[in-house]
Amino acid sequence: MAASVSNDMGWVCSCIISYGFLAFLCFFCNVGGSTDSLRPGESVTQNRTLVSAGGNFALGFFHPGNSSSSFLGIWYNSINNTVIWVANRESPLRQDSEAIFTLGYDGNLQLLDGGGRNIIWSTNISGGGGGSTAAQLQDTGDLVVKQGENTVWESFDGDSDTLMPEMRLKVNKKTGKRNVIRCWSSSDDPRPGKFSWGMDPKGSPQFLIWKEDKPYYRSNLYQEGFTYSIYFPSGGYALRYSFANENDEEYFSYGYVDTSIHARVILTPDGHLQFLSKKKTSENWQMVWQTPTNECELYARCGSFGSCEIHDSHPVCSCLNGFKPRSQRDWDNGKYDGGCERRVALGCGEGEDDKFMRLPLRKWPDHSSSLGNMTFLECEMECSNNCSCTAFAYSNITYDSAVYCINWFGDLVDLAHNYSPAGDFGQDLYVRVHASELINGSTGNEHSSPHKNKRRLVAIIVASVSAFFLTVLVYILNRKYFTGKGPTMSSTAPLLGGKDDIDLLQLSLRGIIDATNNFDEANKLGEGGFGPVYKGFISEFGMVAIKRLSKQSSQGQQEFMNELKLIAKLQHTNLVRLLGCCIENEEKILIYEYLSKRSLDKFLFDAFQKDNLDWNTRIQIIDGVAQGILYLHKYSRLKVIHRDLKASNILLDEAMKPKISDFGMARIFYIDQTQAKTNHVVGTYGYIPPEYVLHGQFSEKSDVFSFGVLLLEIVSGQKNSNFFRTQLSLTLLGWAWENWKNGRPLEFVDLAIKESCDSLKVIKCIEVGLLCVQAIPTDRPIMFDVVRMLSNDLATPIQQLKEPAFVSSKSNSIVCTSHLNSKNEITISTLDPR
Secondary structure (H helix, E strand, C coil): CHHHHHHHHHHHHHHHHHHHHHHHHHHHHHHHHCCCEECCCCEECCCCCEECCCCCEEEEEECCCCCCEEEEEEEECCCCCCEEEECCCCCCEECCCCCEEEECCCCCEEEECCCCCCEEEECCCCCCCCCCEEEEECCCCCEEEEECCEEEEEHHHCCECEECCCCCEEEECCCCCECCEEEEEECCEEEEEEEEEEECCCCCCCEEEEECCEEEEECCCCCCCEEEEEEECCCCEEEEEEEEEECCEEEEEEEECCCCEEEEEEECCCCCEEEEEEECCCCCCEEEEEECCCHHHECCCCCCCEEEEEECCEEEEEECCCEEECCHHHHHCCCCCCCEEECCCCCCCCCCCEEEEEEEEEECCCCEEEEECCCHHHHHHHHHCCCCEEEEEECCCCCCCCCCEEEEECCCCCEEECCCCCCCCCEEEEEEEEHHHHHCCCCCEEECCCCHHHHHHHHHHHHHHHHHHHHHHHHHHHHHHHCCCCCCCCCHHHHCCCCCCCCCEECCHHHHHHHCCCCCHHHEEEECCCCEEEEEEECCCEEEEEEECCCCCCCCHHHHHHHHHHHHHCCCCCECCEEEEEEECCEEEEEEECCCCCECHHHHCCCCCHHHCCHHHHHHHHHHHHHHHHHHHHHCCCEEECCCCCHHHEEECCCCCEEECCCCCCEEECCCCCEEECCCCCEECCCCCHHHHHHCEEEHHHHHHHHHHHHHHHHHCCCHHHCCCCCCCCCHHHHHHHHHHCCCHHHHCCCCCCCCCCHHHHHHHHHHHHHHCECCHHHCCCHHHHHHHHHCCCCCCCCCCCCECCCCHHHHHCCCHHHHCCCCCCEECCCCCC
């Protein structure tokens, strides 16, 4: 019996041990099978990590330094304190948090808080999920999510402070999408710091370091499609650098052949880019190089047309030959931001007015334009024939069979006698100067064409004759168009450099094509009666809006020249600035300042966007537009009637401040002129007053009417042209009138602002709007009184209101109701008045 019990107990113990061992094996197999991967539903917790198959990298939770915060990151598995990627950089967790990192069944990696209810960080992949989805930590340090064989997300595309070997730093030239390296706030704080590093988003083959979104450092230009190696004697190894282009995507990457070392590039919290290497047998990282290393490498250290050079460890700024400081006092006090200006203006004639001054071994300036493969003489001629071309360069260091011509337009910025430990190189730069700057003994090597004596004689004769005829032409045009009646602009001669006009920068069509990527639809901002408007980058101004006259447009040369002249002379904070133009071949193009928020109608009439227009913002827009119109009518150099005020012609800047745009329909009045008449009625239905539609009469009161419609649209959030014959009223103006007349003005107010608006102020706005849209022009106020009524709140009484225009069915029957009922807002250009 005792033996039996003993045997039974032995059997039980044996079973327990066996089952325990099997359970341990199962656990080990489960962990081992997923040490580098996650399947849907699997997680990483505070006491578990993923380890790549080769053991190089680990993923898990860590606590940097003495921080009380916890982060999810990837680090070198065998190297202490070397984190290469952090998921929740902007959302630190408490150190005692029980957060988990999991692959959801929807195919997204998610970092969840301790309760599992809140998502702290996610990959935000759409259209994923399913059993084929898996996340894997690779031996390169890249965490990837795959659906079947397709990689749908990878940490190498994310926001890190480290560029790893074979990782791509890239930018899509078509969409502008890019990844950047962003530094930590400090060595113990992974939260994003002030500096970032990436490819030039404008598509130039170069890198930039930004400090709070402003350029801080810029590399030299690189050649597209090359691979080259740099040997580091101290380390005894070579690195391979590649700059390639695939499917509209430019990218930089690096790698090494020697597998006995580790390498990484980091952006430090103080803005230094460092290349670090470490032999696998050593304990510490070694810095191979870093940049910037001196003040001359800081962006635009010496301003435009200024060049920086290190002397005795100190930066020394100097103007290029042919240039002088814009402010000698600033330069004497060590302030170089203002840069330099030309001593002698460019001639840009067909003779010997301009030359190219050779500057050897320079870091090429920013904002370049590549013209592709051509000979040196072709490259020089391309720049010489374009008056806007400031400089050119011809690459004499190539990595394939192609050689490249590069042009610059406008000011040259970020020039230096180039030296960089990062391997940048200096090349020749040819800067355009007036010929006298070289003839009179300026230093710098002149590069000119042969037969110059004969050509100089011909040039002098041609220039003299041309100057004579140009003077006569300008005189005739001034007499004809500026001293008689009807100040209609019809010639570019006085406009682009006449006595009383502001000079406009004329850009080449090639430059416009480069700036818009050949008018790519991806850059299209919108389209009106004039034609399409594109976003583009032009070195002289940065981001701009480019308006191209449509060949099918009913608006033509007269409207184009009219807008050109008007905007060039008008300077007001609530008017869009005209920066330049292009008149070449059959193209007529205007270049404006770029306003990031685009037009008012995109917010006001969109149910999902109008919440961005709170009451204070709407008041700011109303006041700004009113001030802009007042300037046009009363305070500008020219008395201007806009004739096409509407929500789509009110553009908004980053602070949602308004700027009036589109002066193609505007007309100039004499200072004492009160009204004019035309058979060429222009404007947009819903915004034009009855006297203009019926009789072709327009005046300041026409703009006042349009402003009144716009004011009522801003208050109501409704579009006048879409309101015709609704159940509420015949027109938007009628609905405003009915609510005011029946003592219910607040029922007219947009629901998005109804609870937050100032009721007394909004009623004043409705009353001013109704006053502006009175049927008889003399019943409408002038803009000076409109501004006064809006700014003085209740202090200025409103005169007796009458029924506005286009309220009753009788008043509407005499107007082209078929047009007023159009669902599409269009700008008309011809309508015979009755």
